[in-house]
Amino acid sequence: MSEDITIKVENLSKTFQIPHEKHVSLKSTALNLFSKKGYETFRALKNINFEVKKGEFFGIIGRNGSGKSTLLKILAGIYVPDKKSGEVVISGKLSPFLELGVGFNQELTGRENLFLGGAILGLSKDEVAEKYDQIVDFSELQEFMDMKLKNYSSGMQVRLAFSLAINARAEVLLMDEVLAVGDSNFQSKCLGEFNRYRSQGKTVILVSHDVSIIQKYCDRAILLKNGEISKIGKAEDVGNEYIYQNMDEEEERLTKEKGNIKKKKSDSETSQGAEKKAEIKKVEFLNKAGKLKNVFKTGEDVVIRIYFDLMKEEGDLNFGIGLYNEENIYVFGTGTIIDKLTKKDKRSILEKGYAQINLKNIQLKNGTYFVKVGIYGEFNSTVYDFLQKSSDFKVFGLQKTLGIVELQHKWETSGSTKLGIENE
Amino acid sequence: MILLNFRLFSAIMNKQILMNKTHFNLIRELAFTDFKLKYQGSVLGYLWSLVKPLMLFLVLYVVFTRVFRLGDSIPHYPVYLLLGVVVWGFFTEMTAVSLGAIVGKGDLIRKVYFPRIVLVISGGITSLITFLLNLIIVFLFIIFTHAEFSLKAPLFILLIIELFVLAIGVSLILSSLFVRFRDLSHIWEIILQAMFYATPILYPLSLVPSPFNKIIMLNPAAQIIQDMRYLLVTQQTETGWMIMRPMFYIIPYILPFVILIFGYFLFEKSAAKFAEEV
Numbered sequence: 001m002s003e004d005i006t007i008k009v010e011n012l013s014k015t016f017q018i019p020h021e022k023h024v025s026l027k028s029t030a031l032n033l034f035s036k037k038g039y040e041t042f043r044a045l046k047n048i049n050f051e052v053k054k055g056e057f058f059g060i061i062g063r064n065g066s067g068k069s070t071l072l073k074i075l076a077g078i079y080v081p082d083k084k085s086g087e088v089v090i091s092g093k094l095s096p097f098l099e100l101g102v103g104f105n106q107e108l109t110g111r112e113n114l115f116l117g118g119a120i121l122g123l124s125k126d127e128v129a130e131k132y133d134q135i136v137d138f139s140e141l142q143e144f145m146d147m148k149l150k151n152y153s154s155g156m157q158v159r160l161a162f163s164l165a166i167n168a169r170a171e172v173l174l175m176d177e178v179l180a181v182g183d184s185n186f187q188s189k190c191l192g193e194f195n196r197y198r199s200q201g202k203t204v205i206l207v208s209h210d211v212s213i214i215q216k217y218c219d220r221a222i223l224l225k226n227g228e229i230s231k232i233g234k235a236e237d238v239g240n241e242y243i244y245q246n247m248d249e250e251e252e253r254l255t256k257e258k259g260n261i262k263k264k265k266s267d268s269e270t271s272q273g274a275e276k277k278a279e280i281k282k283v284e285f286l287n288k289a290g291k292l293k294n295v296f297k298t299g300e301d302v303v304i305r306i307y308f309d310l311m312k313e314e315g316d317l318n319f320g321i322g323l324y325n326e327e328n329i330y331v332f333g334t335g336t337i338i339d340k341l342t343k344k345d346k347r348s349i350l351e352k353g354y355a356q357i358n359l360k361n362i363q364l365k366n367g368t369y370f371v372k373v374g375i376y377g378e379f380n381s382t383v384y385d386f387l388q389k390s391s392d393f394k395v396f397g398l399q400k401t402l403g404i405v406e407l408q409h410k411w412e413t414s415g416s417t418k419l420g421i422e423n424e
Numbered sequence: 425m426i427l428l429n430f431r432l433f434s435a436i437m438n439k440q441i442l443m444n445k446t447h448f449n450l451i452r453e454l455a456f457t458d459f460k461l462k463y464q465g466s467v468l469g470y471l472w473s474l475v476k477p478l479m480l481f482l483v484l485y486v487v488f489t490r491v492f493r494l495g496d497s498i499p500h501y502p503v504y505l506l507l508g509v510v511v512w513g514f515f516t517e518m519t520a521v522s523l524g525a526i527v528g529k530g531d532l533i534r535k536v537y538f539p540r541i542v543l544v545i546s547g548g549i550t551s552l553i554t555f556l557l558n559l560i561i562v563f564l565f566i567i568f569t570h571a572e573f574s575l576k577a578p579l580f581i582l583l584i585i586e587l588f589v590l591a592i593g594v595s596l597i598l599s600s601l602f603v604r605f606r607d608l609s610h611i612w613e614i615i616l617q618a619m620f621y622a623t624p625i626l627y628p629l630s631l632v633p634s635p636f637n638k639i640i641m642l643n644p645a646a647q648i649i650q651d652m653r654y655l656l657v658t659q660q661t662e663t664g665w666m667i668m669r670p671m672f673y674i675i676p677y678i679l680p681f682v683i684l685i686f687g688y689f690l691f692e693k694s695a696a697k698f699a700e701e702v
Contacts, residue, residue, distance in 0.1 A: 077537030119453035
């Protein structure tokens, strides 16, 4: 193994055998002695190969059940890879950071727990004693060190555990979504420590399903899908791939779900006293090519199609749409009155049986958007039918800007005229 | 098989299968923590490990010298009994606790790597500490009752080592089997009960008729108890090497080491899967 490589994983596979019914007692073993042994094999990891260089921040990303925790546990030595599969070689002292406060005992004081937890992390008594003040200072728990752990709040326990863990001298750190715990104040402290590790040239393996954390901190990453590496490379690219994969899966899921939902009567309203001359049948979302979709990328075209039934001949029929985000903020709205469609235009809508509006390159951020649709008479005070947020679509974006909309922007500098976002 | 195991282990991690300083440190921390927790909340605390054998002596004294006069032929019979009961108590406690050494620490095993054998050894040391404290009381009685010391008395340290080897060996087997067979705790309870009566703890060996006394003395626990009594209490103790032909009395001395080696390999073979099965 060359010197600048800290972790080398070669042809790694892991298979779990899950018994149908675990034989934990003698009776069930005896009764099942002669029947076939029923177990399913589950291949959690298949032929994993990667290398991590010294001083690199390496991310492992994937959905729940993709095998990322299994991989981490193998790296930590908790699980043993399949026989005959490849091997894992790690050089340097490794500090598992899978969970904070492993081995802490509620009946012991904070001080005693530091020594016990330290021993589990591989620190000697002298090493803990030497770093004791430093650990306690970082945790800000000076007055509580002689109190039993059971009297600590959960936040205090996390602080104590984290302070100990970051002081365990290790060249390789394995972290499993540790950053997800604690309040925002504590999180920022964790992130500060993270940067300190980086400046010290330590190797960190970070496992998460949060793309933004991986993209922010890691140099390189792998994307796991069903136990296989589906992409390896720069954290930025791997993270984007993950988002797109999620988008496709989300599309599938929503399509299935929507098939089951019928329009509810209570969703639609007609203004009082008005005669119901038209009724909305359904609302569809399509992409530019005319394909039904529920999930769009930022910058794509979204076509909203409103099917309606005309109950009575009507000379002037108007349509309106409104987009709302998850916080119920009115993001955008328009209608045939606002857009001043001519009588002739509206007649063509009536002939087709549906109204269709094309929203060009939607500059919307990540999230779910609800659509309200209305059919009006000559003025929008006469509502024939109005659909409250019964339809929605999702937007996936890769941008990291803030706020509720994505505006095209660029910083003007002497040389570069690069756009802040480049839409596909 | 041994070689293969070793290759597998060293391949997973750049860590040695053998213990290093860090692991000794971990054993010590775990053992003392357990010992501390055992007596936490009680008023007398650690004193209990001294008070208990004291009270036991009182009971044995009343029952066996005033009510049943089983050991009239043996001088210092109450101390003789106390020594046997304390040794047996250690073996019972350590092996019973070891059943849960792996299963009870599932949380730790699933989250952090260290040689799993650390858990069994640290549990054993916790029991050993209590046992050594108990022995202090036994020694006090030996001195007060003017029991006869053999010149070879210091050899009892070797017997304690033998006892610990036996108990660790059995513990390794029990703790690794218990992960898969939870009935074992009940079975072991019955075995211990049977072994208690099959070991000359309450009765003098001289009461057992001929072929049986030899079979009984093949048990290492019986051999250890009888040898200790011979060294520390009275030379009128009947020991294995007195009643068996030369070749056979060696068996109980070798058995603990055989059990330890078997237990070690069984344990190491199952240890790789503990995190998945616990």
